[in-house]
Amino acid sequence: MKFKNSVLATLARTSVLAFSSVFLASAFVAPASALTLEELQEKNKLVVGVLAESVPWGFVNDQDQIVGYDPDVARLIAGELGIDEVEIVSVPVPSRIPELLSGKIDIAVAIMIMLPERAEVIQFSKPYGAQQIAVMGRTDLEVNDISDLEGLRVGVTMGSAQDTALTENAPEGTEILRFNGDAAQIQALITGHVDVIGGANTYMLNIEQAAPGRFEQKFVISSLYMGVGLRQEDQELHAAVNDAIDSLIASGALDEVSQRWLGQDLPEMPTEVEGVPFN
């Protein structure tokens, strides 16, 4: 099954922008020598760049603190590295990579989707999380893959990636209802106008809040993986971060983070991402 993933395309376009700003930034930044784990442990402080405007990944809470999925992961990684203090720095999307390369932040845990264009300028760690486009629906429905959608009413946001994906791949007899926006689509699900909807897995948060226990995620249409961003010269730190992610997955700590912010277990992390070496 092949999905046209326009989300990916959009992200790729955005990253081209980020990519070009990298050169701009690196033009007046002297190449730093590699940051070693020992140095960091000596300072006992890790400076982490996160996004602060993306609920639930990273956002400012009512106490003016940046909280969310990524800050939690950052603290866990720091703990694994044996560093006590974590400084969470808000970075805007376009300057995530420049700030990393210029040494303003040590690592970036900033919903960075692992894309080949980015992997050319920075080093990605192993994936620590995923953004998924999924089909969600009533708990009493038996829906395990796209062929089970036959005869069901499926809500999508008009013109979205999931609209294209489901319109092209759903079996004959699937009724696709298109709404002008996420809110209307979620309302249609909750009020029973549609049986399932296609959308970002973070929708489940709002759905669960409005109608606890009535809906669940059924299957994933496409996944985008997020990795920790590191400078290419920091090879030792990279290996240490990868080990940290391995043990955090093994201990279930990342599952907990995923449960806390997304209300679901961490999906299976891939051993490779096309065009993005991370080992």
Next chain:
Amino acid sequence: MSYTLDFTRILAAWPDLLIGLGRTLELSIVAIALSISIGIVGASAKIWGIAPLRAIVSVYVNVIRNTPFVVQLFFLFFGLPSIGLRLDANTAALLTLSIYGGAYMVEIIRAGILSINKGQIEAGKSLGLSGRAVIRYIILRPALRTMYPALVGQSILILLTSSIVSAISVRELTHTAEHISAMTYRSFESYFVVLVVYFILNLFVSWLFAVIGRRAFNYPV
């Protein structure tokens, strides 16, 4: 201006547009018929009904005419399921359009009936016509001719208003245009084509009403 117009992908979607047009027509025609029925019943109740009935009709007309259509639509579609009444998108659209149009029709028809001179009605009665015959020949037929232009105008307005039901996923003409636009990123072309279709459609409807009017109202006053 470096934008190059390209209508090929929009026009290639003509089967979808045709289906959308069909749904718009179906929805509008039924809604207009229901609105006029509501209008006749409502106007009669308001003129000849007992006090509580008149009050109910007044409340209905005032509430509907002083609230936005799109909110009425969302209330019926998204709101009513909370109290256990779930209408599918097509039913909710048809009902809201009819209830909305009906409120205006009540006033149009009431004004038409009231425009009949009292003396004319009394003349009918004194000629020995039955009550039913007075209503039919002395009141409704001449009143219909008076209110006809307003009735036609309101009907066309209902047809245009039907475009709003695209918001609750009814696949009518506007919804189809929105979808084509979202898929092709050709907003100018998509909406331009649909504007032309609506315009021609309404020219046709106006012409149809005019022909009906000429045939139906050639009786003497």
